[in-house]
Amino acid sequence: MATVDPVLRVDGLTLAFGGVKALNGVGFDVRPGSITTVIGPNGAGKTSLFNTISGFYRPQSGSVFFEGRDITRLPAPARARLGLARSFQNIALFRGMSVLDNIKLGRHCQLKTNIFQSLFYLGAARREEMELRADIEARIIDFLEIDHIRHAPVAALPYGLQKRVEMARALAMQPRVLMLDEPVAGMNREETEDMARFILDVNAEWGVTVLMVEHDMGLVMDLSDHVVVLNFGQVIAQGKPAEVQGNPEVVRAYLGSGDVTELRERLRRGRAQAQAAGGANGAAGGNANAGHGVTPRDAHAPAQEGV
Numbered sequence: 042m043a044t045v046d047p048v049l050r051v052d053g054l055t056l057a058f059g060g061v062k063a064l065n066g067v068g069f070d071v072r073p074g075s076i077t078t079v080i081g082p083n084g085a086g087k088t089s090l091f092n093t094i095s096g097f098y099r100p101q102s103g104s105v106f107f108e109g110r111d112i113t114r115l116p117a118p119a120r121a122r123l124g125l126a127r128s129f130q131n132i133a134l135f136r137g138m139s140v141l142d143n144i145k146l147g148r149h150c151q152l153k154t155n156i157f158q159s160l161f162y163l164g165a166a167r168r169e170e171m172e173l174r175a176d177i178e179a180r181i182i183d184f185l186e187i188d189h190i191r192h193a194p195v196a197a198l199p200y201g202l203q204k205r206v207e208m209a210r211a212l213a214m215q216p217r218v219l220m221l222d223e224p225v226a227g228m229n230r231e232e233t234e235d236m237a238r239f240i241l242d243v244n245a246e247w248g249v250t251v252l253m254v255e256h257d258m259g260l261v262m263d264l265s266d267h268v269v270v271l272n273f274g275q276v277i278a279q280g281k282p283a284e285v286q287g288n289p290e291v292v293r294a295y296l297g298s299g300d301v302t303e304l305r306e307r308l309r310r311g312r313a314q315a316q317a318a319g320g321a322n323g324a325a326g327g328n329a330n331a332g333h334g335v336t337p338r339d340a341h342a343p344a345q346e347g348v
């Protein structure tokens with residue numbers, strides 16, 4: 042069977058803060074068109090990894106390849122221009138600006154004209170601005186169902202909508218790889234389901250490869266094609282969701298870290314589902330894939346408690 046070249050390759054990344062090795066020889070491939078998720082207990086190195094891939098941190102050793110090109114030394118904006126866009130764990134929007142203006146800022150990194158020309162609406166800049174506006178309105182705003190808030194200041198929006206606007210801004214960069222840092226952190230159930238649907242649609246309908254960091258294990262299992270598990274700055278397992286879920290080393294890493302919040306949450310969800318089913322089907326309580334209102338990517342894998 043022919044092998045597919047990875048759209049993103051991380052090779053032997055090492056990053057240290059003083060004596061702390063946040064990343065220690067991290068390597069994995071992201072297949073084009075996939076949803077790949079990085080998980081791991083608190084302090085495992087997930088944020089450091091994201092910051093290194095997107096160009097905010099410079100590793101001491103190792104390389105990042107994007108579509109076969111070594112981008113390890115490229116600054117973050119140049120990576121964004123190549124098609125590597127990201128959102129942040131803590132929302133990084135201009136809160137006083139409208140939704141539309143925030144989204145437009147995302148697209149400016151792709152414009153041939155500079156932002157000052159755009160401001161004064163000169164010649165080609167004006168045409169490009171008009172095309173930009175039409176493109177944004179037609180595609181991204183419609184797609185993310187934020188038409189009704191396009192002129193609202195970001196600060197006035199509920200958290201879930203702000204996260205959606207952040208995703209819209211990242212999409213305005215026309216990425217080939219979209220990096221999402223904890224896309225559903227702090228969201229309620231309904232907001233999480235909406236975001237899960239958008240991630241799946243961005244991937245399936247727009248053909249955008251997704252690389253995300255996420256703690257919500259139900260979402261990870263539902264959405265991911267490939268899961269990479271970090272612990273103490275090293276990849277300790279990777280594979281299909283069901284494979285890593287049942288991996289004893291992964292279970293040990295979560296228990297050993299004392300990071301039992303997620304386990305508690307999974308048990309709580311399981312109990313809630315069992316109650317909702319009226320206790321008629323005891324198996325429902327053990328299925329962490331249920332409850333997100335999306336179809337699991339790894340639909341043929343056995344649903345099991347693991348991580």
Ligand SMILES: Nc1ncnc2c1ncn2[C@@H]1O[C@H](COP(=O)(O)OP(=O)(O)OP(=O)(O)O)[C@@H](O)[C@H]1O
Pocket residue numbers: 058061062063081082083084085086087088089090
């Ligand atoms: N700027 C920094 N200065 C010093 N140490 C840091 C810095 N950033 C991260 N670290 C350390 O590097 C290690 C990895 O941290 P990182 O934030 O990447 O983990 P994480 O998996 O994202 O954690 P969490 O799930 O809690 O966000 C930790 O030991 C952390 O204390």
